[in-house]
Amino acid sequence: MNLLNARCVRSLLGSRWFPIVPQLIMLVVFGLLIAGGIGVSTDNPDFAKQLRNTNLANLIIWSYWWPLIIIAAILLGRVWCMVCPMELVTSLAGRIGLRQKAPQLFKSGWVITIFYAVILLVGVHTLTVHRVPERMALYLLMLLVVAAIVGLIFEKRAFCSYVCPVGHLLGLYALVSPFEWRADDVSVCKACKTKDCVVKKNHYRITGRSCTSNLYPATIKDNRDCLLCTQCLKACPSGNLRLSTRRPFADFFAAVELRAAQVGFIVLVSGFVVYEILSEWKASKHILTWVPDHIADALGIAGPMAGFVSAVVMFVIFPGILFLTVGVLAKVLSGGAGAVVKTFALLVLPTMAGAHLIKAILKMTSRIPYWPYVFSDPKGVATAQKILDGTLVLDKSVPGALYPVVSCSAAAVLLIALTATLLIFCKSPAVRKLDATVKVPLLFGTLAYWSIFGLTVFVWRF
Numbered sequence: 001m002n003l004l005n006a007r008c009v010r011s012l013l014g015s016r017w018f019p020i021v022p023q024l025i026m027l028v029v030f031g032l033l034i035a036g037g038i039g040v041s042t043d044n045p046d047f048a049k050q051l052r053n054t055n056l057a058n059l060i061i062w063s064y065w066w067p068l069i070i071i072a073a074i075l076l077g078r079v080w081c082m083v084c085p086m087e088l089v090t091s092l093a094g095r096i097g098l099r100q101k102a103p104q105l106f107k108s109g110w111v112i113t114i115f116y117a118v119i120l121l122v123g124v125h126t127l128t129v130h131r132v133p134e135r136m137a138l139y140l141l142m143l144l145v146v147a148a149i150v151g152l153i154f155e156k157r158a159f160c161s162y163v164c165p166v167g168h169l170l171g172l173y174a175l176v177s178p179f180e181w182r183a184d185d186v187s188v189c190k191a192c193k194t195k196d197c198v199v200k201k202n203h204y205r206i207t208g209r210s211c212t213s214n215l216y217p218a219t220i221k222d223n224r225d226c227l228l229c230t231q232c233l234k235a236c237p238s239g240n241l242r243l244s245t246r247r248p249f250a251d252f253f254a255a256v257e258l259r260a261a262q263v264g265f266i267v268l269v270s271g272f273v274v275y276e277i278l279s280e281w282k283a284s285k286h287i288l289t290w291v292p293d294h295i296a297d298a299l300g301i302a303g304p305m306a307g308f309v310s311a312v313v314m315f316v317i318f319p320g321i322l323f324l325t326v327g328v329l330a331k332v333l334s335g336g337a338g339a340v341v342k343t344f345a346l347l348v349l350p351t352m353a354g355a356h357l358i359k360a361i362l363k364m365t366s367r368i369p370y371w372p373y374v375f376s377d378p379k380g381v382a383t384a385q386k387i388l389d390g391t392l393v394l395d396k397s398v399p400g401a402l403y404p405v406v407s408c409s410a411a412a413v414l415l416i417a418l419t420a421t422l423l424i425f426c427k428s429p430a431v432r433k434l435d436a437t438v439k440v441p442l443l444f445g446t447l448a449y450w451s452i453f454g455l456t457v458f459v460w461r462f
């Protein structure tokens with residue numbers, strides 16, 4: 001079903017004010033959230049654990065904005081990118097910038113993977129940008145500045161295409177989405193003389209821009225790279241685009257090919273998501289952090305650097321071992337490992353996305369008790385102090401009442417992810433073209449990854 005056939009949807013998405021007005025609004029919101037974090041800082045880790053939820057800006061960014069864009073990407077595709085203020089900043093910078101061609105390093109995808117690794121290992125787990133509001137604000141500011149600088153130097157929207165790890169993650173999760181943006185009638189595109197959706201002269205228009213994500217709508221193969229910016233709809237004289245429904249996970253049954261850098265990115269995220277879920281329950285957190293804690297102790301490392309060591313172990317070494325095991329077994333059994341490891345990365349994606357969705361639900365519900373206090377004390381310092389002193393006890397009745405709903409949702413998401421993974425395993429062209437001998441370790445590795453979440457969620461919640 002093409003949603004653009006509904007007049008109200010076509011009018012909205014085809015409007016010259018869309019998405020620039022929502023983007024401007026989001027830019028203002030981002031500015032307010034940055035302002036809400038500035039000047040609110042602490043070096044006390046226990047205080048930071050409270051402050052992250054009592055500071056309004058920090059609460060919105062990490063407990064609602066980030067979880068919601070993950071959920072939205074899985075259910076709807078890259079709808080966040082549609083209204084993202086960073087895209088606006090980088091595109092506007094591009095209008096006055098040098099418009100240099102992107103270097104090969106950008107195109108390889110490794111810049112995104114390395115940038116993500118730095119954010120995860122240094123930003124989140126060493127500098128705790130997710131807990132200290134001022135650091136969160138500086139992190140957002142840094143993203144906006146990098147978006148502007150990349151826009152000033154390179155052509156088109158190089159920040160979105162080659163630098164932004166948020167968009168990259170959302171693109172991978174959008175493979176699951178039951179919606180897609182494509183050319184409506186490919187024969188119309190073939191007959192089109194002007195190709196307004198791709199021509200260079202339209203690259204820097206404010207509205208009706210040709211695609212600056214290097215896509216030609218008639219040949220879009222999957223949901224990874226399209227930002228749903230709707231510019232091609234406005235550029236196309238025939239309006240020959242569709243935003244249509246499809247089978248969920250549809251891209252996995254087509255010929256999706258991951259690049260090496262994307263596999264590296266998935267290795268990091270797969271480890272991160274394991275941490276995100278297992279750290280919710282004391283028993284599983286204890287098991288997961290036992291090795292990294294002992295390594296940090298043995299090396300005599302404490303404080304923020306211990307966080308860095310833990311992150312390297314949990315997000316690089318642990319998932320690296322899993323990917324390496326599958327790769328080595330494939331090499332021994334069939335003589336080749338590259339295609340198998342790429343397929344393995346593809347197969348863990350539904351579980352990874354499902355687990356990320358569960359984490360988003362857990363986070364949003366568990367933070368409900370903080371809402372009554374964040375408007376009277378938006379900086380959150382006094383509230384955090386009261387919670388630490390024990391003079392304020394949060395009312396956790398709402399998350400308590402939601403516990404069974406959340407547990408059932410988590411179980412349902414995991415079972416859907418498992419079913420989808422098995423179907424993909426049986427039917428996807430990526431798996432089919434592999435040697436039969438490597439399919440056993442591939443399936444074993446995929447199920448092992450799913451079991452980490454399956455065991456945790458079912459033992460913990462039921």
Ligand code: SF4
Pocket residue numbers: 080081082084085086087147159160161164165166167168227
């Ligand atoms: S790729 Fe990144 S910067 Fe670009 S629109 Fe998406 S989230 Fe925003």
Ligand code: SF4
Pocket residue numbers: 181209210211212213215216217225226227228229230231232233
């Ligand atoms: S294909 Fe269209 S909607 Fe997608 S990124 Fe390019 S211009 Fe935007």
